[in-house]
Amino acid sequence: MNRLFAQASPRALAAAAALLALPAAAHAAEAEVSTDVSELIVVGQGDRPITVQPRGLSVSLGQTEFEAINAINVEDLMKYAPNFFVRKRFAGDDNAVVALRGANTVQSARTLVLVDGFVVSNFLGNRYDYPPKWNVVGPAEVRQFDIVYGPYSARYGGNSMGGVISVTTRAPEGREVYASAQTMIMPFKEYGFDETFKGYSAEGGLAYKQDGGPWSVRAGFRHFDNVGQSMTYNLLSPTTGTGVAVTGAYDDKRLATPVFGAASPVHVLQDQLRVRVGYAADNGWTFEGMGFAWLTNQDLTDTRSFLKDAAGKPIHQGKVTYGGKTWNATGLTLSETKRTEYLAGVRAAGPLAGWDASLNVSRYWIAKQDARSSKDYLTGAANGAGTQTLSRTPGWLTADGGLERRLGDHKLAFGFNANRYETDQDVYNTTAWKGAAGKTYSASTYGKTSLWGLWIEDVVSLGDWRLTGGVRYDKWRAFDGGIGKLLANARVDSAYPEREDSSVSPKLSLQGPLPGDWDLQVSVGSAVRFPTVGELFQGKLDDVTRQIDPQSFDPNLKPEKSRDISVILRRSFGPVRTTTSVFWQDIDDAVFSFQGLNQYGNVVSSYKNIDEVRQYGVELILEATDILIDGLDVDANVSWMNAETIKNAAATAAEGKMFPRIPEWRSNGNIRYRINDAWKASLGWRYATRPNSDLFGLSRGDAYGFQSEYFTVDGRVTWAITPKAQLGLGIDNLFNDQAYVAHPLPQRTLVVDIKSRW
Numbered sequence: 001m002n003r004l005f006a007q008a009s010p011r012a013l014a015a016a017a018a019l020l021a022l023p024a025a026a027h028a029a030e031a032e033v034s035t036d037v038s039e040l041i042v043v044g045q046g047d048r049p050i051t052v053q054p055r056g057l058s059v060s061l062g063q064t065e066f067e068a069i070n071a072i073n074v075e076d077l078m079k080y081a082p083n084f085f086v087r088k089r090f091a092g093d094d095n096a097v098v099a100l101r102g103a104n105t106v107q108s109a110r111t112l113v114l115v116d117g118f119v120v121s122n123f124l125g126n127r128y129d130y131p132p133k134w135n136v137v138g139p140a141e142v143r144q145f146d147i148v149y150g151p152y153s154a155r156y157g158g159n160s161m162g163g164v165i166s167v168t169t170r171a172p173e174g175r176e177v178y179a180s181a182q183t184m185i186m187p188f189k190e191y192g193f194d195e196t197f198k199g200y201s202a203e204g205g206l207a208y209k210q211d212g213g214p215w216s217v218r219a220g221f222r223h224f225d226n227v228g229q230s231m232t233y234n235l236l237s238p239t240t241g242t243g244v245a246v247t248g249a250y251d252d253k254r255l256a257t258p259v260f261g262a263a264s265p266v267h268v269l270q271d272q273l274r275v276r277v278g279y280a281a282d283n284g285w286t287f288e289g290m291g292f293a294w295l296t297n298q299d300l301t302d303t304r305s306f307l308k309d310a311a312g313k314p315i316h317q318g319k320v321t322y323g324g325k326t327w328n329a330t331g332l333t334l335s336e337t338k339r340t341e342y343l344a345g346v347r348a349a350g351p352l353a354g355w356d357a358s359l360n361v362s363r364y365w366i367a368k369q370d371a372r373s374s375k376d377y378l379t380g381a382a383n384g385a386g387t388q389t390l391s392r393t394p395g396w397l398t399a400d401g402g403l404e405r406r407l408g409d410h411k412l413a414f415g416f417n418a419n420r421y422e423t424d425q426d427v428y429n430t431t432a433w434k435g436a437a438g439k440t441y442s443a444s445t446y447g448k449t450s451l452w453g454l455w456i457e458d459v460v461s462l463g464d465w466r467l468t469g470g471v472r473y474d475k476w477r478a479f480d481g482g483i484g485k486l487l488a489n490a491r492v493d494s495a496y497p498e499r500e501d502s503s504v505s506p507k508l509s510l511q512g513p514l515p516g517d518w519d520l521q522v523s524v525g526s527a528v529r530f531p532t533v534g535e536l537f538q539g540k541l542d543d544v545t546r547q548i549d550p551q552s553f554d555p556n557l558k559p560e561k562s563r564d565i566s567v568i569l570r571r572s573f574g575p576v577r578t579t580t581s582v583f584w585q586d587i588d589d590a591v592f593s594f595q596g597l598n599q600y601g602n603v604v605s606s607y608k609n610i611d612e613v614r615q616y617g618v619e620l621i622l623e624a625t626d627i628l629i630d631g632l633d634v635d636a637n638v639s640w641m642n643a644e645t646i647k648n649a650a651a652t653a654a655e656g657k658m659f660p661r662i663p664e665w666r667s668n669g670n671i672r673y674r675i676n677d678a679w680k681a682s683l684g685w686r687y688a689t690r691p692n693s694d695l696f697g698l699s700r701g702d703a704y705g706f707q708s709e710y711f712t713v714d715g716r717v718t719w720a721i722t723p724k725a726q727l728g729l730g731i732d733n734l735f736n737d738q739a740y741v742a743h744p745l746p747q748r749t750l751v752v753d754i755k756s757r758w
Contacts, residue, residue, distance in 0.1 A: 040058070041519055043058065043579055043623065044065065045061065045065070052164050053148065053153035055148070055468060055509040056148055056151075056152040056163075057148070057619065058149075064672070065077075065080070066142065067680065067718060070731075070753075072139075072184055073091065073093075080685075080686070082581075082621050083101050083619050083666050083668075087741050089741065090226070090229060091746070092199070092228065098111045098162075100147070100163040103161070104660065104662050106126075106128045108122065108127060111159070111160075111164070113164075116169055117166075117400075118345045119396070120364065123396065124394055124532060124533055127534065130532075133341070135272050135294050136274070141220055143169055143170045144168050145168075146166040148163055149583070151507075152509055152524075154455040154471055154506075154507045158505070158529035171216075172207035174207075174209055176207040176757065176758070177757075178204060180756070181200070181203075182200060182203075184200070185749065186228075186746055190738065192250070192261075192304060193304075197227045199224070199225055203223075204221060205274075214279050214282075216276075216277070216278040217278070218275070218276040219273075219275045221272065222271070223272075225268075228265060228266040229266075229744060231743045236249060236328065237330065238325065239319060239327060242326060243320040245310060248260070248307045249306060249322050249323075252703060258323070258327075264301055264302040266298060267299040269297040272293070272295075274291070276288060276289065276290045276291075283350065284351045285349070291343070293342055294340070297338050300334065301334045301335070305332060316332050317330055317332060317377050332377035334377065337369070338368065340368040341365070344362065345360065345362030346360075347359065347360040356404045362399075365396075372388050372433050372436055384432065385430065386433025388433070392425070396419055396420060401415050403415060411461075412457075414457070416453060416455070417453040418450075419450065421448065421450075421532065422480075423534065425444065426444045428440060428442055442485075444491075444493075445483050448481070449530070451477075454472065455471070457507070465512030466511050466512065468511075471504065471505065472507075473502065474502060474503045477498070478496070479499075481536060482548075483496075483540065494548045496537060503528035507525040509525075510522050510523075516571070519569070522568075523568075524563075524566075527561075527564070528560070529562075538607070540552045554607065557607060557608070560587055560589055560591055561587065562588075566581065567582045568580070576622065576627065577624075578621065579623075580620055581620075581621070582616075582618050583617055586614045588611065589611065590609065590612075592607070594608065594610075612647040613644070613659055615659070617642060619639040620638050622634065634669070634671050635669055635672075637667065637669060641664060642664070643662040645657055645659055645695065654696050657695065658691065658692050659692070659695075660691065661693070661707050662691050663688040663690065664689050665687075679717070680718045682716045686714075690702065691707045693742070703740065704740055706742065707742065711737050712733045715731050715734055716731075725754070726754070727752075729751075730750075731751070732746065732749045732751060
């Protein structure tokens with residue numbers, strides 16, 4: 001298969017796609033190419049069409065699944081999907097990165113996320129802190145989640161290398177008002193913590209569709225307030241000399257040194273406002289405009305130290321004596337971040353000269369991002385020295401459009417995608433961190449990337465079988481990138497070289513029935529993911545040459561190039577439907593941040609290309625309705641994966657090792673029981689084995705700082721008080737499993753919510 005992709009010339013692949021696009025002259029009558037969900041291989045609901053192209057493993061989740069989930073944040077609605085994990089560290093976490101299959105939790109740029117067709121993926125970077133902007137939509141607004149694993153459709157760019165997630169909201173059907181309120185309570189106990197963290201949310205909105213008229217309006221808001229557990233524990237570091245005699249540290253044999261403190265529990269406040277206006281013209285065209293605003297405040301000023309001196313006074317930093325040894329207690333700080341974000345978008349769809357046309361244009365920007373931090377704990381408590389990081393309107397502009405039409409046995413579609421991502425950030429030193437007083441310039445990073453893509457795709461009806469061929473062309477550019485630093489009391493800037501690149505990505509998929517009531521789908525494809533602004537523009541200036549230090553980054557960072565295969569088999573056995581998915585992906589020049597040799601032979605820690613990474617695996621999925629007894633439904637899945645570094649010339653010790661943060665086994669599932677018309681109960685689970693925590697397979701553990709295994713069981717009971725009001729009571733992590741994604745994950749959490757729609 002490697003040779004197949006390597007030897008196929010771009011011209012030959014483009015020609016093959018063009019031939020597929022030609023109408024079949026042998027068929028005089030126009031044949032319909034069905035897109036009915038029942039004729040597609042889709043896991044999940046079947047009452048609404050899937051909103052993304054279902055090639056490769058495809059999952060569609062709707063209200064049946066949502067009602068069985070304790071959904072505190074919108075990303076919770078997907079948590080039982082096959083071979084799927086969301087790195088959500090606490091309720092309200094801004095850094096909830098998706099991990100599908102072997103796209104791990106620090107490879108955020110490998111998943112494309114859409115809300116009603118608008119791009120909310122944060123491709124300003126490729127790391128844990130560049131997650132999708134989930135809060136564009138609230139949990140009560142969601143109609144369905146659609147997930148496609150892998151890059152098997154030409155409609156989506158290289159950021160679909162891991163997959164595509166589409167969130168669809170409820171369209172107005174008349175006059176409607178909805179409201180929901182929720183509280184979450186989490187007793188948390190670890191090291192010096194033995195307390196209960198609490199939060200709440202309130203969401204509401206209205207929808208109006210003009211009776212017999214063209215206009216519709218939707219508006220909604222959400223207020224969220226929660227305190228989550230500390231994300232970081234601080235360990236003592238060995239030193240010499242003498243220090244204050246202390247008690248209170250925690251000797252954990254799983255860790256290298258004792259734990260002495262923790263960062264502040266995270267107090268997060270969020271306010272979100274959404275407005276949509278729609279217009280449906282008599283000629284079949286529909287138009288919609290959307291506006292969204294999101295205000296966030298994260299307060300981490302309740303930093304903890306577990307150390308006490310002989311008088312019982314807390315000790316937060318400095319040299320200490322504990323257990324007969326001298327240590328340094330360092331690393332505790334205080335910080336606060338305020339952020340204001342906006343999304344504005346318009347979309348249109350309708351008939352155009354016999355074609356179905358669509359166009360989406362949106363702009364997402366962070367109007368204000370102000371992060372302030374103290375130098376250490378004592379300066380923080382005294383409002384002393386610190387830093388301020390200001391972002392100057394980073395964000396992205398995206399557009400996509402397409403035309404689609406049935407011609408004989410063909411369903412032809414073609415279109416374009418375009419985006420521009422830009423970042424600009426300044427760092428200042430301050431004499432009083434909380435008010436950012438005495439501000440002096442320190443450093444800057446900035447840069448832009450743009451991508452233009454053209455695609456063509458054709459679905460050919462071959463009796464009971466369908467053959468889909470497609471190809472896309474992408475043109476990428478990185479420009480206006482640079483870095484600034486204060487040298488000799490003056491700002492000095494050094495520019496990154498402008499770069500351009502392009503790619504051709506072919507796709508092919510065949511689907512149809514087999515003897516014995518089996519359905520088969522075989523898909524192959526390739527994808528090219530170009531580096532983000534965060535991966536490219538993160539170098540530092542050399543203090544002597546006043547140019548960008550070549551040891552701090554790779555100016556020749558290559559795009560990731562994948563070759564993918566998917567085979568899906570589906571069969572129903574009465575009330576039980578089974579889906580088996582086999583996948584294979586080989587990635588050349590995978591981009592990952594690790595320590596290794598750069599182009600000058602120096603050992604550095606930065607984003608570099610790994611020559612070849614390969615993953616393959618199997619997913620087994622079971623869906624059962626009214627199984628054993630009426631009202632009992634089961635969704636269960638288990639997956640096995642092998643993800644391995646095949647070749648890495650920059651650090652050969654990684655070769656043959658399991659790629660970090662990817663477990664060998666995963667299992668998710670949900671059991672739902674309709675007790676009667678008013679009462680429903682559910683039990684869900686999420687499980688994964690322990691992955692490597694680093695590229696070299698040397699870091700493995702079941703404690704803070706490591707990627708651990710996890711097994712959480714969630715329960716929920718709902719009561720329909722009236723046909724328009726529902727009360728829910730749930731517990732997440734029922735058996736209080738303590739797990740880590742380096743940071744501690746939530747412990748047992750009680751969730752109570754009441755919802756009404758009228």
